[in-house]
Amino acid sequence: MRRKIIEWLDHRTGVETAVRNFLYEEIPASSGWHQVFGSVAVFLFLLQAFTGILLAFNYAPTPGDAYNSLRYIISELTGGRMIRNLHHWGASMMIIVVVLHMAQVFLWGAYKKPREATWMLGVVLLLLTLAYGLTGYLLPWDNRAYWGTVVTTQIAAKAPLLGPYISRLMGGEGPVGVVTFARFYALHVMLLPPVTLILIGLHVYLVRKHGVTPLPDEQVTRKFYPGQVYKDTIAMFAAFVILFVMAVAVQAPLGRLADPTDTSYIPRPEWYFLFLFQLLKLFEGPLEIFGAVVLPSLAVLGLLLVPFIDRGKLVALRRRTIAAAALSLAAFGWGGLTAAAIVSTPAGIELLDEEAAVAEWQQLSPEELAGIGYFRRENCSGCHKIGTSGTAVGPDLTSMAIRKDAAWMIAHFKRPQLMVPGSPMPPVQLSDSQLNALAAFLLKLTPANAEALQSAPAFAVDGAMLYQQHRCGACHQVNGVGMKLGPILNGLSRRRSKEWIIEHFLEPQKLSPGSVMPPYRLRPRDMDNLTTYLLSIPPLVQN
Amino acid sequence: MDWMADSDLERRRFYIAVIYGLWAVIGAALALPASVYLFLPPAARKNEEWVEIGDVSTLPVGAPEEKIFRRNRKDGWKIMSEKATAWVSRMPDGSVVALAPQCTHLGCAYHWDEQKQNFICPCHTSAFSIDGTVLAGPAPRPLDRYQVRIQSNKLLLGPVA
Numbered sequence: 001m002r003r004k005i006i007e008w009l010d011h012r013t014g015v016e017t018a019v020r021n022f023l024y025e026e027i028p029a030s031s032g033w034h035q036v037f038g039s040v041a042v043f044l045f046l047l048q049a050f051t052g053i054l055l056a057f058n059y060a061p062t063p064g065d066a067y068n069s070l071r072y073i074i075s076e077l078t079g080g081r082m083i084r085n086l087h088h089w090g091a092s093m094m095i096i097v098v099v100l101h102m103a104q105v106f107l108w109g110a111y112k113k114p115r116e117a118t119w120m121l122g123v124v125l126l127l128l129t130l131a132y133g134l135t136g137y138l139l140p141w142d143n144r145a146y147w148g149t150v151v152t153t154q155i156a157a158k159a160p161l162l163g164p165y166i167s168r169l170m171g172g173e174g175p176v177g178v179v180t181f182a183r184f185y186a187l188h189v190m191l192l193p194p195v196t197l198i199l200i201g202l203h204v205y206l207v208r209k210h211g212v213t214p215l216p217d218e219q220v221t222r223k224f225y226p227g228q229v230y231k232d233t234i235a236m237f238a239a240f241v242i243l244f245v246m247a248v249a250v251q252a253p254l255g256r257l258a259d260p261t262d263t264s265y266i267p268r269p270e271w272y273f274l275f276l277f278q279l280l281k282l283f284e285g286p287l288e289i290f291g292a293v294v295l296p297s298l299a300v301l302g303l304l305l306v307p308f309i310d311r312g313k314l315v316a317l318r319r320r321t322i323a324a325a326a327l328s329l330a331a332f333g334w335g336g337l338t339a340a341a342i343v344s345t346p347a348g349i350e351l352l353d354e355e356a357a358v359a360e361w362q363q364l365s366p367e368e369l370a371g372i373g374y375f376r377r378e379n380c381s382g383c384h385k386i387g388t389s390g391t392a393v394g395p396d397l398t399s400m401a402i403r404k405d406a407a408w409m410i411a412h413f414k415r416p417q418l419m420v421p422g423s424p425m426p427p428v429q430l431s432d433s434q435l436n437a438l439a440a441f442l443l444k445l446t447p448a449n450a451e452a453l454q455s456a457p458a459f460a461v462d463g464a465m466l467y468q469q470h471r472c473g474a475c476h477q478v479n480g481v482g483m484k485l486g487p488i489l490n491g492l493s494r495r496r497s498k499e500w501i502i503e504h505f506l507e508p509q510k511l512s513p514g515s516v517m518p519p520y521r522l523r524p525r526d527m528d529n530l531t532t533y534l535l536s537i538p539p540l541v542q543n
Numbered sequence: 544m545d546w547m548a549d550s551d552l553e554r555r556r557f558y559i560a561v562i563y564g565l566w567a568v569i570g571a572a573l574a575l576p577a578s579v580y581l582f583l584p585p586a587a588r589k590n591e592e593w594v595e596i597g598d599v600s601t602l603p604v605g606a607p608e609e610k611i612f613r614r615n616r617k618d619g620w621k622i623m624s625e626k627a628t629a630w631v632s633r634m635p636d637g638s639v640v641a642l643a644p645q646c647t648h649l650g651c652a653y654h655w656d657e658q659k660q661n662f663i664c665p666c667h668t669s670a671f672s673i674d675g676t677v678l679a680g681p682a683p684r685p686l687d688r689y690q691v692r693i694q695s696n697k698l699l700l701g702p703v704a
Contacts (some may be wrong), residue, residue, distance in 0.1 A: 077583075078579045078586070079575075079576040079577070083577070226555055233566065514613070
């Protein structure tokens with residue numbers, strides 16, 4: 001039955017004959033483990049296509065939504081994180097395997113006549129692989145993506161003569177924005193994949209046309225299937241296992257939402273571009289163009305022309321000392337530059353918001369945090385000790401022995417002598433809601449956290465006081481306190497940029513149509529403190 | 544010679560078994576995450592939003608009122624603020640029923656017929672009583688109800704139960 005169906009199909013389409021011709025290709029008997037890399041590269045390419053399509057099913061390719069949809073994929077969809085990790089680490093693996101493939105072909109001298117075109121197509125495929133890395137880097141639209149692409153587009157703009165045109169093509173004439181994003185996305189998913197497929201097809205066709213490179217004077221052949229297919233399959237499987245384990249064990253990074261105003265962010269390219277990044281540092285001023293454009297272009301040109309530079313006859317591997325030396329030199333140079341770039345990377349820039357420790361003060365409610373502000377404004381520490389700071393005229397406020405409830409404290413603040421006869425404390429001149437905040441803060445105080453709470457930064461304390469003053473909590477919630485009429489403000493930095501928030505304060509309906517939030521026109525300093533504070537509120541821990 | 548041929552054949556069989564086996568493992572290892580990714584619903588974040596829509600004491604008994612309000616709906620990675628409608632009626636026993644505005648047959652918007660004292664769906668003439676019970680027509684189940692909560696005379700609507 002099965003035989004019949006296959007025969008029918010073959011008669012109509014020739015598919016079985018084609019598969020047979022493909023599998024029963026004669027290859028040199030010397031073929032073996034060193035020739036598996038090309039197949040592994042094709043396998044990884046198909047895997048990237050598969051995971052990429054899956055990601056695209058839930059990804060919104062605009063700067064406004066890209067980040068949120070990716071977060072949705074990795075935090076709310078089952079298996080989403082896995083798919084994204086596979087795609088992310090698969091890209092790195094693909095680069096490694098493509099380079100190994102090239103190194104093997106180079107060492108064995110398999111680019112020699114008549115296989116020059118096969119080699120040159122391979123170089124183009126290498127460039128395409130790098131182009132995927134470059135364009136895909138922008139798509140998560142976090143700070144890393146944004147700033148990395150800013151650097152890329154500026155390097156491209158430096159190219160002699162072509163610079164302005166390349167830059168215009170990338171949509172990067174102004175700052176990196178919606179146009180650049182759309183173009184990178186289109187390149188990444190619309191242009192590069194079909195071009196890659198066609199070129200892989202041509203590349204494989206040429207390999208078949210000229211045959212797999214034999215050893216010098218080798219005559220004996222054997223079939224591709226199953227011996228070599230077995231070795232290829234084992235290699236692909238090994239690559240797959242490594243990738244799978246990597247995807248399970250190591251999270252692909254996703255930092256904060258891209259913030260074009262975040263001048264503190266130090267961009268670093270993906271590891272396989274680090275050598276270029278380091279190379280750039282060696283050239284300064286007018287010579288910069290050398291490191292940025294001229295040298296890389298010459299390297300690509302050199303790579304393309306390898307078959308014409310080395311026109312000697314095919315010789316045994318152990319006699320290819322010059323080739324081995326050239327390859328070692330390239331590996332050494334690449335490794336050295338990459339290592340130098342890694343060493344010079346300041347520690348901590350890899351720290352993402354997910355891993356960043358949440359400070360004590362970030363866990364306070366806005367009211368409690370504002371209480372710190374009133375505590376400072378009223379100079380309470382002039383008389384009271386908090387932990388180790390302050391003077392000890394009045395009692396140590398962290399002391400459990402004098403712990404009272406809020407009502408007692410507020411009564412005491414208003415008329416100190418009423419609650420503690422003979423107390424030298426002057427009445428606290430604050431409004432009721434401010435006194436509430438002060439009491440709320442004091443209730444939070446313990447000997448253990450006193451030091452940490454004291455060090456709450458001024459912008460956050462000011463921000464929290466503004467938050468209280470404008471009653472933001474009547475609609476919003478922070479750390480579980482407040483109403484939920486408006487969005488919960490925890491983790492705001494993941495969703496919004498500072499610019500966006502400021503613009504939203506001025507005219508909420510412009511950015512969120514239908515919002516019931518009234519506009520707030522604060523003084524620039526207040527606006528800055530409030531937004532910075534809002535952005536510092538940690539994301540809710542998901543359970 | 545026969546012995547050589549046998550071992551060659553054996554090796555060939557082994558190769559083919561390994562090729563099929565490993566590809567099956569790769570296929571399964573990809574199919575599993577891909578299918579849970581595509582077919583399982585997103586991890587539900589609790590949609591415990593309660594919207595205040597008015598004072599209970601102003602609702603007349605026995606005459607449903609169409610209330611339009613805004614509520615947040617989660618749509619993928621977005622939270623949309625959108626208009627929603629509820630047919631709200633106060634029952635003689637003091638309880639409040641808030642009905643979702645779609646007919647349970649095919650989702651048409653129904654309306655209250657003053658004369659018949661029924662909800663009538665214009666699409667396929669399903670009819671429902673004031674508390675949503677099916678009286679006639681193809682509707683397969685009573686009208687869906689919002690969860691209702693009353694806090695000091697304020698009527699709060701939750702998600703559709």
